[in-house]
Amino acid sequence: MRIIIIGPPGSGKGTQAKKLMQRLGIPHISSGDMLREAIAKGTPLGKKAAAYMKKGDLVPDDLVIEMIIQRLSQPDAKNGFIMDGFPRTLPQAEALDKAFRQFHIKIDCVLHFDVPDEEIVTRNCARRIDPATGVIYNLRFDPPPKAIASRLIQRVDDTEEAMKTRLTKYHSETRAVLPFYEKQKLVRKINGRGSFEDVQKRILKTLGIGSA
Ligand code: AMP
Numbered sequence: 001m002r003i004i005i006i007g008p009p010g011s012g013k014g015t016q017a018k019k020l021m022q023r024l025g026i027p028h029i030s031s032g033d034m035l036r037e038a039i040a041k042g043t044p045l046g047k048k049a050a051a052y053m054k055k056g057d058l059v060p061d062d063l064v065i066e067m068i069i070q071r072l073s074q075p076d077a078k079n080g081f082i083m084d085g086f087p088r089t090l091p092q093a094e095a096l097d098k099a100f101r102q103f104h105i106k107i108d109c110v111l112h113f114d115v116p117d118e119e120i121v122t123r124n125c126a127r128r129i130d131p132a133t134g135v136i137y138n139l140r141f142d143p144p145p146k147a148i149a150s151r152l153i154q155r156v157d158d159t160e161e162a163m164k165t166r167l168t169k170y171h172s173e174t175r176a177v178l179p180f181y182e183k184q185k186l187v188r189k190i191n192g193r194g195s196f197e198d199v200q201k202r203i204l205k206t207l208g209i210g211s212a
Contacts (some may be wrong), residue, residue, distance in 0.1 A: 001026060001080045002105065004028045006167070006177060007113025010124035011192045012199055015136055016113075017084040019200060023209070026080035029071055031088070038067075045048075056162030058088060058169050065095045072099065080088040086127040093181070096115055111203060113192035117167055123162050128152040142196070152206075 001024055005013045014030055021028040035053060038046030045067060049059045068086050070076065087093040100107065114125075126139040131153055137144040144152055157166065181187050188206045192199055204210065 002083075002107045003081070003207075004107060004110045004176065004181070006081045006110060006181075007190075007192060008115055008120050008174075009163070010120050010127060011113040011115040012196065013084045013113055015196060016199060016203060017082045019196075020082050020203065023204075024080065024082070026038070026082060027076050028082050028084060029068070029077065029086070030084045031068060031086040032084075034065075034067055034071065035059060054156050054162070056157050056165035056169070058173065060093045060182045061089055061095070064088075065092055068092075068096070069099050087177055088169075090150060090173075090176050094175045095191075097180075107181075107184075107186055109188050109207070110178075110186045111206065112178060112187050113190045114189055115192040119193065120167060121163055123161070124158050125160055127158050128154055182196065 001151070003020070007013050014028075014032070017028045017030065032036065035049045039050050039053070040046070045063060048063060052059045064086060068083075072081070087096050091122055099105075122140065123138060126141075128137045128139060128144065129135070129152065130137065130148055132148075132151065137152065156162070180189060190199065190202050190206060
């Protein structure tokens with residue numbers, strides 16, 4: 001299956017995609033995770049991307065497009081993938097479409113996570129990550145066990161200031177990607193509110209896969 005997830009920052013895309021990856025046995029391709037890894041490794045891409053990301057700005061199209069097209073050419077992406085965080089602009093969607101046509105690949109569906117802005121700000125500012133396991137917690141909705149609470153970190157772009165920029169970018173750039181896929185009748189809207197399990201059930205139902 002080839003799935004693209006589009007939704008505002010912190011709408012649960014990454015967490016849901018990771019679960020789907022285990023369920024479907026296909027890779028989770030997250031542009032945000034790939035960029036954070038590039039920054040951690042200090043690669044040329046990471047050095048270019050860091051300042052944009054810290055402010056909550058989008059990394060320039062040419063850099064992310066090249067990164068994703070390269071990732072898609074890896075053998076593990078041959079039989080499917082869950083793409084999260086890309087495409088985020090119309091030029092990215094067009095570049096992806098061109099690459100898919102070249103390789104005779106078809107997308108099965110685009111899941112559009114719908115979560116209101118007020119909930120996004122509340123969720124993101126309370127998001128914490130365990131650097132040891134990569135597990136994502138939320139101080140309000142999904143608190144961590146006490147024993148690990150002191151080692152949790154906050155993403156540099158989960159501050160209120162960066163969140164405002166990220167949401168503005170989402171509304172001005174990323175939402176413009178939806179009509180591109182709507183024309184191809186690929187978009188399935190997912191109500192992203194509620195518990196992780198509730199949202200997961202909605203996704204599985206939409207994909208026509210039975211609950212675990
Ligand atoms: P995410 O983990 O998807 O929330 O992405 C974190 C940050 O990485 C974003 O705020 C952007 O700065 C950058 N980023 C991730 N994916 C893209 C993309 N497709 N285009 C441009 N910037 C991106």
